[in-house]
Amino acid sequence: MGRKAAIIGGGVIGGGWAARFLLNGWDVAVFDPDPEAARKIGEVLANARRSLPGLYERALPPEGVLSYHSDLAEAVAGADWVQESVPERLDLKHGVLTRIMAAAPADAVIGSSTSGFKPSELNEKGARAIVAHPFNPVYLLPLVELVGASDQTAKAADILRTIGMFPLTLRKEIDAHIADRFLEAVWREALWLVKDGIATTEEIDEAIRMGFGLRWAQMGLFETYRIAGGEAGMRHFLAQFGPCLTWPWTKLMDVPDFNDALVDLIAGQSDAQSGHRSIRDLERLRDENLVGIMRALKRTGSGAGGVIRAHEQSLPLGGTGPDGLPVTLDIQVPTSFVDYNGHMNEARYMEVASRASDRFMAMVGADDAYIAGGFSYFTAENHIRYFAEIAIGDRVTVTTQALGGDGRKLHLLNRFWTGGETPAATVETLLLHVDLSTRRVVAPEGPVAERTAAYVAAHADHPRPDRIVLNQPRG
C-alpha cells in the first residue's frame, strides 16, 4: 500500500514538501485555508517536475495522488507523516499541533518545519512533534535538520533517506537549530553593510556568488579553511586568522534597528537588482542552476552529490522494456537536456546512450571493480537515428540489445522508448575491450566473455533494426 503524507500549511515550504513526497511516490493530502493554496502548490509542483528528475539517471517512482481537504482531521487521517508548515508564530503552531494530535495516527511522524522554535516550545501544549526543518526549495535541497525525541528523529531519518533527503540530527535543541543560526549571522551582517551604505544588495550577492558561495556547496566551511591553511592545514589557518576574531571584522553582536527605513532601503535595492524578473522566473533559474551544481557534485560524490548517488542506487532499475529487452536506463528528461529547438539536444542522446552502455557493461561483469582491475571497454563508433522528438519531462526508457560480442568487439543497440509502439531513437554502438595498462585492444576472458556470449545468444532471435551501420563486413 502507498504511503501518505499530510501537509498542513501549503505555502512556500509546505508546497515544497508536498512536491518532495509526491514525486517520490507518496500520496499527499493538503490542508491550507488559503483559497489560492491549490494554485500555488500547482506552480511549485510544476517547478519540481521540471527539475528534480534531472538529478537522477533512474526514474523516480510513479507520482502519488495529491488531494486537498477543507478539514484538517480528514487530511491527517491514516498519514504516515504529518508536516506542519504554518507561519512562524508559536501560538498558531500550538493550535495546529493540538488539532493534528487529535486526528493523526498514534505512530505517525509529526514534523514541524519551524525555522527557529525548539521541540520543547512546540510541545508545550502536549504535542509530540519533532522539528524537521528543511531548506528552500524543499524538493531539491536534501538537508533536513531533525530535533527532538530520539525514537521519532530516528524514524524520521529513515523515511527522509527514502525520499532523497539528508537528515542531520541535532545533539541538543537550540533556538534556530544549526543552519539558521549561521544564516542569521550572515544576514545580520549583510543588513549592517546595506544600512551603513557600505554595499548594495547586489554587491553583497556578488561577494557571495563569485567567491565563497561556490566553495561552500562542495566542502562547507571547515574543510575549505583546512585547505586555506596551506600544507600545514587547519592549525596554520587558525594561527593566522584566529587573532582576527578579536579585531573589528564583524558587528554581529548588534542588530540593526529593523524599521521602515531599513525595509525600504533593502526592498528598494532588491527591486532594482531583480525586480525585472518574476519570482517564478527566478525560481526556475535557481532550480536549473541547483540541478547543474548538484549533478557536478554527484560526479565526485561530494556534499549533496553523495546523497543523490545513494538515493539513485535505491531506485529500481532492471526488468524488461516494451520490446522485452533489458532496461539499462530509465530517466525523465530534465530542463538542461533541452536546447533552443525545444527538444532533447543531440549531445544528450549520446549521454543517455553512453550511460545505458555503461549499465550493460556492468551487467556482463565489466563493472567498477573490473575496471579498477585493469580492463575496460572503449567506444569505437556510434550511430544515432532520430525517429520522434523527445521533449522536456518525457520519460525515456532505454533497452539494450547485444547485437554481437565476438572476441574483442561488443556491438550494442540502445533503443529509446517514450511511450510509442516504436522507439523514439536508437543509438548503435561499437565498443572494444581494452587492457588499460597497455591501452591495447584485447579479448575479454572469464565471466565477462561468458556473460557477453550469453546475452548475444539470448538476443539473437530478437528483431534486429532494419539498418545496421556498424561492424559490417567491408566490401
Ligand SMILES: NC(=O)C1=CN([C@@H]2O[C@H](COP(=O)(O)OP(=O)(O)OC[C@H]3O[C@@H](n4cnc5c(N)ncnc54)[C@H](O)[C@@H]3O)[C@@H](O)[C@H]2O)C=CC1
Ligand atoms: N520560507 C522559508 O525560506 C522557510 C520557512 N520555513 C518555515 O516553514 C514554515 C512555513 O513558512 P513558509 O512556507 O515560508 O510560509 P508561507 O507564508 O509561505 O506559508 C504558510 C502557509 O500556511 C497557511 N496557513 C496559515 N494558517 C494556517 C492554519 N491554521 N492551518 C493550515 N495552514 C495555515 C497559509 O495559508 C500559508 O499558505 C515556518 O515555520 C517557517 O519558519 C522553513 C524553512 C525555510
Ligand SMILES: C[N+](C)(C)CC(=O)CC(=O)[O-]
Ligand atoms: C530565512 N529562514 C529562516 C526562513 C530560512 C530557513 O529557515 C531555511 C532556508 O531555506 O534558508
